[in-house]
Amino acid sequence: MNEEKSDACGKETAPLPEKENDFTTELPSGTGTPSDNAPVIKAEGVTYSYRSGEQVSRGVTGVSVEIYPGEFVVILGRNGSGKSTLAKLLNGFLVPDEGVVTVNGTDTADDDKIFKVRSEVGMVFQNPDNQMVASVIESDVAFGPENLGVPREEIETRITEALEIVGMESYRKGSPNRLSGGQKQRIAIAAILAMRPEVIILDESTAMLDPKGRREIMETILKLKNEKGMAVVLITHYMDEAIGADKIYLMCDGEAIASGSPREVFSNEEAVRLAGLELPVAARVSLNLKKAGLDVGFALTDEELAEEICALK
């Protein structure tokens, strides 16, 4: 279904391949095509249900996901679609009832290796206030590596490096109390970075932030991908945040109902509607105009839409 739709869209906009290149060059490209390498995280036919007493509620059903080094992957879906459950399965927070999740080949169900898995896949959560463990920012960032038994001098280097990449080095000796939500989330990201994971998962980490905070986090994500070659998995219900992704998994009722590039997934109107999401305004307008009989191709961003419309003149 997915393929069909994107093809249909491709036919109408003849210069589509070129455009796609334009779009990706806007976001400086990462560490080359990821598909040459082996995936860092691989989930195959994963199913998980929550049980409390007699009650069983489904989390995810038969989901397969592959995350490659240096990829920015977005898991998109509304509340209750199973996206957070999926995220928690990817670093062994939860272990699947059926199917297998491997991180660099290690099965997350293997209890003896769970610490290895967690050190390779770090996770940042929704509420920035719940993730601070220390009263001084540098101690907060040091908490992870200290627990991993990293030597003191090495920890110092890691703190500097982690705070630098999130742009918070000048706050090192400060207290987390007076920071804005976006700043706190960046500290939470730094605390994960100090453990040097290969993948960082942000579980709705932008949901409680204001637009400025969200922008800060999105910029940080692109920096991690482009400068550190890290894989980033962002769980979100904002379609806007998914526009710059390399790959999107669209979740609905515990299943991944579509996956592919933002263009492929967003032009799949049926899947977007099923998932209960709202297309970015530019995409909606471009589809409306096409329905009104104008020769306008599918646009993801405001800029693309403006270009499409100007071409009508």
Place this chain on the structure above:
Amino acid sequence: MRIEVKELGFVYSPKSPFEKVALDDITFTVNEGDTLGIVGSTGSGKSTLCRHFNALIRVQRGEITVGEIRLHAKKVDLKTLRKNVGMLFQFPEYQLFADTVKKDVEFGPLNFGFSAEEADAAAREALELVGLDFDEVASKSPFELSGGQMRRAAIAGVLASRPSVLVLDEPTAGLDPRGKREILELVTALKAGVTGTVIIISHNMDEIAEFCNRVVVLENGKLLADTTPDELFNRSDIVERTELDYPHTVKIKRLLAEKGVFIDSSALNADELSAAIAGRFKA
């Protein structure tokens, strides 16, 4: 109910090293029937201003009149005021506390002197208003509800006292797109019948553009503008200096104007904008 704010000023921790001016010489009026948006970056004083409206913060300097009640007077009838001004804080689902949804929603009315039967009826009505089935949720723990349902239950708790002004501090933060739309449509429906005046604090300019008829902009505790959304988004000086975003519809119109395509329309939602563009090119 009309709210008049005159030369309002507020200082946190006055005469201490932590002294911070939160509001400075704010004057504006909220008319009966307005859906007023209050915007500004984090720390601009939006929440401090709103907390004045039901006297959670007492007036330090200046005057506020809500209907007939003068909040700057020595003695304020808090009970009447708080019954009339319903306030919903950020992430209100964190403020649910009772062991059943019914008790939670009845808490306000009972405190405002409703009888047990009246409170029961008010809870029933409020839950129906927000689209929750009374019989299904009444005896449930509020913590068994989904995120969107919890927020509705919290709104029902405010509505049960039948306020004539509803103050909402970022009512849609953290909700998914459908949840957002549901809450905003609920607010619109409430305005039609229940509460005449709504004040919304929001960071989401698309929401402000679509749902508010007026908007005030705060910056560092000062009133920067008191205008309509349409006017505001034409004032690039204000939008850019306060780090507000433009709604996408306005961004698209500006991009087109740069390229010499002028869309003569005040459309602030996707469908209206599409119609305006289609109209221009089909003519």
